[in-house]
Amino acid sequence: MRLDTLYTAETPEGIALSLRPAGLVARGLAYLIDLAIRLGIFFAISIVVGVMGKMGVGILLISYFCLEWLYPVVFELTRAAATPGKRVMGLRVVMDSGLPVTPAAALTRNLLRAADFVPAFYGAGIVSMLWRRDSKRLGDLAAGTLVVFSDPVSLHGDVPAAEPRAPVRPLSAREQLAVVSWAGRATRLTPERFDELARVAEPVLEPDTSGASVSQRLLGVAQWVLGRRAGADARGGGR
Amino acid sequence: MTPLDFEAAYAPLWSELEAVIAVAETRRKFDAARLATLYRRVCEHLALAQARAYPIHLTQRLETLTQSAHRLIYRRHDYGLARLGRLALVDFPEAVRAHRAYLLVAALMFFVPLLAAGWAAYRDPGFILHLLDAKDVQQFDAMYGSRAESLGRTRNASDDWQMFGYYVMHNIGIGFRCFAAGIFAGVGSAVVVVFNGTQIGAVGGYLIAAGHAENFLSFVVTHSAFELTAIVLAGAAGLRLGYSWIAPGRHTRLEALRLAARHAVVIVYGVIGLLLVAAAVEAFWSSARWVAPAVKYGVGGACWLLVLAYLGWQGRPRAAAADAKKAGDAG
Numbered sequence: 202m203r204l205d206t207l208y209t210a211e212t213p214e215g216i217a218l219s220l221r222p223a224g225l226v227a228r229g230l231a232y233l234i235d236l237a238i239r240l241g242i243f244f245a246i247s248i249v250v251g252v253m254g255k256m257g258v259g260i261l262l263i264s265y266f267c268l269e270w271l272y273p274v275v276f277e278l279t280r281a282a283a284t285p286g287k288r289v290m291g292l293r294v295v296m297d298s299g300l301p302v303t304p305a306a307a308l309t310r311n312l313l314r315a316a317d318f319v320p321a322f323y324g325a326g327i328v329s330m331l332w333r334r335d336s337k338r339l340g341d342l343a344a345g346t347l348v349v350f351s352d353p354v355s356l357h358g359d360v361p362a363a364e365p366r367a368p369v370r371p372l373s374a375r376e377q378l379a380v381v382s383w384a385g386r387a388t389r390l391t392p393e394r395f396d397e398l399a400r401v402a403e404p405v406l407e408p409d410t411s412g413a414s415v416s417q418r419l420l421g422v423a424q425w426v427l428g429r430r431a432g433a434d435a436r437g438g439g440r
Numbered sequence: 441m442t443p444l445d446f447e448a449a450y451a452p453l454w455s456e457l458e459a460v461i462a463v464a465e466t467r468r469k470f471d472a473a474r475l476a477t478l479y480r481r482v483c484e485h486l487a488l489a490q491a492r493a494y495p496i497h498l499t500q501r502l503e504t505l506t507q508s509a510h511r512l513i514y515r516r517h518d519y520g521l522a523r524l525g526r527l528a529l530v531d532f533p534e535a536v537r538a539h540r541a542y543l544l545v546a547a548l549m550f551f552v553p554l555l556a557a558g559w560a561a562y563r564d565p566g567f568i569l570h571l572l573d574a575k576d577v578q579q580f581d582a583m584y585g586s587r588a589e590s591l592g593r594t595r596n597a598s599d600d601w602q603m604f605g606y607y608v609m610h611n612i613g614i615g616f617r618c619f620a621a622g623i624f625a626g627v628g629s630a631v632v633v634v635f636n637g638t639q640i641g642a643v644g645g646y647l648i649a650a651g652h653a654e655n656f657l658s659f660v661v662t663h664s665a666f667e668l669t670a671i672v673l674a675g676a677a678g679l680r681l682g683y684s685w686i687a688p689g690r691h692t693r694l695e696a697l698r699l700a701a702r703h704a705v706v707i708v709y710g711v712i713g714l715l716l717v718a719a720a721v722e723a724f725w726s727s728a729r730w731v732a733p734a735v736k737y738g739v740g741g742a743c744w745l746l747v748l749a750y751l752g753w754q755g756r757p758r759a760a761a762a763d764a765k766k767a768g769d770a771g
Binding site: 212216217301304315344357358374382427 | 444480493603605622628694698
């Protein structure tokens, strides 16, 4: 079973975009931030128009309407495709094809907040978001939109330097990927865990002659897979 | 080719694309042709890198690059007045006519309870107490009564503004909820439409029976042309949403819902416009006390004809073709 919630959308160019749908917590916090901003604006307006009498009340009611219904639509159609709260949480709204959100979709998903709100405080929306792998609420389902994290996370860094070593037998593509991926996580794993994972691959290593640790030798294999060869920094030696 | 060779050979292109993207994201003018060319090249590189199981940090860099470029290339540019004009002149009336079956059902759901409740309240003034509190009824009595201080008779300009704000917030909110509630198999929209029809009918019937017919009818006749049609239209759009996932046809339910929402939201655009007009008319015209009832009936009748003619005939295909031609000539 898949554990991650990665959502792939294919583009006309034939590549797959990986989108990371944002879950309930990130979106809930974004909503609360937006709520605070909207309340702040509302109070600011109410102070300003307080001196204007009944006409001020009219303006206040109109601004309430705009803050309730139009605030998210307008912000989601900007270039950031996110309300200020979403931007703080690093989220953006996209179509589920990976394209920027269209005006019709932005309006649809925000009008359907009314449906997500039932029976109380976004009950339907929360159930729908927890139910689905892509964390869509009812408005997202109808509009065909996704709320995704805008910045990519980088779990893998460069492969640390090591003396290149050939493995004792040819490695399959999957094995090569596994070794290089392991090496890319050098800075994120604890040294003990890093060594422990390296010992799984011990059968492909040459017998130790230099006294280097298993990790160090496997890093050498990773460098070898990447194309580095012993001696000069020779590239293009083929495999 | 090893990953290192690959990176060495193409990294200059990737850096260039990064630079082009940075320019395009911040400034209006940028080299779009170069962006498209580089984007296609990097798409190839990404496909190769994925197929050859190159290291993850490499594919990830390419993924990030292609995603940003994709976002830039496919963003929309056709906002603006021309699009809004086309929406009002062609798309909205067309969408209304395309939904005439839903419209008929929504209209029946609205006007049958309206007439029934109106008739019941007219025959038996006590009937309205089944629907409203005695306090609300007294308020309606006061609003439409003949005394000089009645609301709707002696309002000044700032009152009008207050009421305009109220109508915008309250009525457009109802329109939106009426549409949104449709996602629950259409039941929500039906409830909102029937409820509003019953209430309006009962209040109308009660006031006419109480002898306030002229005050009430001359007050509502003009804005009701926009407001009642808008509620029925919002109901029809909501029913479309609900029906799409009861009977999805040859789509999955989700796909059907998405298609229905895309078509129904055009009606909602029009509903917003109609309700804005209704709010302005209700606040600034319906309540004007210096206008004789006969004039209000005349204007109200004209508005009803105008709205129905607009929904029925505006933007027929021939007119649309002519418009498109004109827009093409102008542009």
